[in-house]
Amino acid sequence: MGSSGPAPSGSVIPEDRLRPLSAADRRRYSRNILVPEVGFVGQQRLRAARVMLVGAGALGSPAALYLAAAGVGCLGIVDDDVVDVTNLQRQVLHTTPEAGQAKVDSARRAVEALNPDVEVVAHRVALTSENALDALAGWDVVIDGTDNFPTRYLVNDACVMLGVPLVHGAVFRSDGQVTVFDARRGPCYRCVHPMPPEPGTVPTCAEGGVLGVMPGIIGTMQATEALKLIIGGARPLVGRMVLLNAWSGRGGELPVDKNPACPVCGDNPSITELIDYEAFCGTRPSGAESETDRGESTMDEITAADLRRRIAAGHDPGSTYTLLDVREPNEVELDAIDGSLRIPLGEVVDRMGELDPSRETVVHCAVGVRSARAIEALTAAGYTGTLTNLVGGMRAWNESGIT
Known part of the structure; x- marks a missing residue:
């Protein structure tokens, strides 16, 4: 791995939110506190942090568990899906008896069982252009655990407009990637992917499969990046993307540059409000009716x-x-x-x-x-x-x- 990229950064947590650790906190998080880069102040920042997980699936599962275990004070979870038995090969937040139940409810139970000190704010909704800014406002870090392009662009644009760092992760089969998009000091998702792929050209996990441990690795790396942003003093993956293939056991790092002409985070942005992302990504078939359209589908x-x-x-x-x-x-x-x-x-x-x-x-x-x-x-x-x-x-x- 290379060492290029931004210098170590400060914490995203304002100092006036820090509170003393209780005796119970000192005991529970003692192994964190003993790490020199964390210490008492780093653990205080974790206890004061608010992290939003968009998606309680394959990537959100390990991220939620490790953030809760680390003592993040408030964990937000947005997901409108239910647990399916096909999820359980990789979505370790959920269990077989919870099949058919809302993922946010299953996730809440898992987090609270692991660490009852963590406040869980769960929203069983699909993020849309109408609710994304409200749902993501007020959080210190957002973790992207989505698996479709319209929501990825939506979450990116909302985070740029809100000034919130976005920890991105993606997996397919035995490949994965992780980076941090923070438009205040680096690129955003659109800088890397100005346009979405043609619909149907990139298989989903349901179509192409995913090695079950792969999202565990990538989701844990996303949790690591969130911890680095919260604790401070680290070198987050801003301007760098880590690529990993678990099957070959090989990885690499790519530089990711900010695009001055980016329509959302560039010098003269043309996208200043959230748009219709299904139409932008072409995931609504030609002639199909949108939520705001009237008339019938021609197909x-x-x-x-x-x-x-x-x-x-x-x-x-x-x-x-x-x-x-x-x-x-x-x-x-x-x-x-x-x-x-x-x-x-x-x-x-x-x-x-x-x-x-x-x-x-x-x-x-x-x-x-x-x-x-x-x-x-x-x-x-x-x-x-x-x-x-x-x-x-x-x-x-x-x-x-x-x-």
Whole structure:
């Protein structure tokens, strides 16, 4: 690892918020206090700190546990999801009996069981352009534990506007990365990623998988960066990004420069208020209705429940319609709908001759995004048959089969 980057920084915690440590604090956090870089003052800063976790999933799990164990005074958690058994391979905040329960409730119980001295402020909401500034205001550090591009851009922009340092982490399969975005003295997320990738070109963990220990490593590194920002005197990863591949056991460091022309943190920002991030990232299929739009979607859709009813009535795939699965082969190996024609998204236009335009084709993927892109690509290529998108993809299909 290189040693370039900003000089060691001061704490983000104002000195007037520090309070003396009790005898119980001194005992509980004695191993922290014995570290010369922490000491009594560093532990006081931790007890005075307010850290917000955006996401109580794979990255948020280790971050929450280690921040709570370290004695962070107040831990905020924002997440609108529920615990699913597929989460438990990596989301160590949650347990099997909590499947189906709100993640923020499960996270609160885990944190309070580990350290009842920590105040937990939990919000079971999805961050939006309407609530993000209010939700993230007043926190000393924000940790990004999200897994989708619209929320990453939203959290970044909100943190820039609020002047709050953002600890970024991301994982995919056995790869991970960590950095600190602090627009007051370095780059922001948009400086590194001015534009989002084309929808469907970057698989999610649900589509591509993730080695279970990988978010444990990266989330713990995010917690470390938060501790460094709180305690002070360290060299945080501002202007530097650490990359790690756990499978090869190799890592590296990349310099990350501030972009003077960045639209949100540059010299003359053009984005001064939060925008529609789903539209910006293109995750809402063309013609689909947004929360503020009126009118109907121009793309034909079918729900998983309706498709099940169609099959139950004797209309199996291959009879009067085609069921097209555009996921990758390794995804299909895990689960598939019987009778599906399997053509990955990247091959669907070249192989559209395998489709029968005289019959309806119901297209599906993992969650409904790639299938929508497949429909758009086929339509643009001149396919004349009826194309219908399975809303929610295999996730909705599997959920609709639970009785």
